[in-house]
Amino acid sequence: MDVQRRIEAIWRIESARLIASLSRLTRDVGTAEEIAQDVFVAALSQWPAGGVPPNPGAWLHTTGRHKAIDRIRRDRMRDDRQIGAALDPTLAADRSDDDLLALIFTACHPVLPRESRTALTLRLLGGLSTDEIARAFLVPSPTIGQRISRAKRTLTEAKVPFETPTNLGERLPAVLEVVYLIFTEGYAATSGDAWIRRDLAEEAMRLGRMLTGLLPREPEPFGLVALMELQASRFRARTAPDGSPILLQDQDRSRWDRTLIQHGLAALDRATALRRPLGSYSVQAAIAAVHTRAPAFADTDWEAIVALYDALGQIAPSPVVALNRAVAVLHADGPDAALTAIDEVRTDPRMARYHLVGAVRGDVLLRLGRPADAAEELERAAELAPTQRERNLLLARAAAATAL
């Protein structure tokens, strides 16, 4: 096997923990990442000739520690305790999980803009190169490079301490948000190289699972993992060979990924078994689980879904949640109840230009035997649709309604 590719694989496995332990020593993630890069370069120059050491992880950590000590001395950061800590090799292994957790919270720190958090997380925790991140986000490589270096500078200037925050409950949502943003960026990919983007979704799932390993007493990371895995289990079934989307109701459920379903449902069980209040990701995962458990769309337990949307509306009220709830009401209680629900959503000014309100309302009106009203609603929705494909779809439905 090619040594360079081997080193890259080792880097992927080790880099997060390496950067994390170096961050504790240097108390600066930017410096830590530079040192880690140095170590990587050293491995690339030495290993092809001298061979990969039997325990490559230990080699990287030892080399990194030496470089960190040199750096600390050179920068005259003559804090003896700091050097002392750096010299004690036993400390590194013990602190490894704490360091990794601290690294995640630093990368997702609220002083950073959201887009920097995702880039920095992929770089520091995922071990992805600037080019890889740029490819995944369909952004030029220098843009990502600048974003990352600016983020590291911001962390240094803001003197963000390298530690797991004590107010975990307040800070955890920002971390989960970053992981889910990475996932949706990959999952919702409609452009670019779809397979690279799918790697991004896989990376997000990996980060989420990593978080559950580090925070086994927190329900919400499990809920997020469950949500991502249950959504990703439909990956194969949700697009036709020509790339057009297939709606949940039309998906071939036999093509849903059973390994991910199993793992996702188990993660959701873990979230609920912790017997603590569930957050919005867990509840969304529970909704996804109801769909997963239905053998066919017609068998969906819509009452359960309406109840879960009620819960979600309590935890994370939003007009989009209310709209999704209205769709569930349509299936559970019929079009009359759905129309009442959706007209409530319509009063929200944030939904004034959201095409899906009209799309759902048009559908409900059609079922109420009001095709002319439905057609009008669907045409209005088409005007607001963000893509040509959706516009065409809505116009076709409007035309079909007119023909009735």
Added chain:
Amino acid sequence: MRVLVMIKGNGADEDRIAPTTEMLARMGEYNEELVKAGIMLGGEGLKPTSAGAKVVFAVSGDTSVVDGPFTESKEVIAGYWIWQVSSMEEAVEWAKRCPHDPQFGSEEVLEIRPFFEMEDFGDAMTPELREKEEELARQIQSQQRES
């Protein structure tokens, strides 16, 4: 990408590799590492082949059943994992870290095999074959539902 990692041992060594507490503890630590790395999707250990059986279809057309243990076998599967990794190289690096105990003098092999993804089949997967494959998957799912 997803890979299946099979732990294989020599059938003749089977009796000698009864899991000790120490081995189980080391394996537990390794599994914990895999979980914390976020790559583990599943895995199980298998009982020794003495608890197993083989159904053999001979070239002659005869079908016979062979009860375990398969002491003559060079490779018996002792367990498996399903990992989600970014490359074969990454899977190999993880596999190399699996604890193994040379004191028994037995050879162990970890075989890593990537799963097929639909797109791997390309044009060889005709619509008819795909339909068949989907039908089969439907059946499996309906059986799982009943159980």
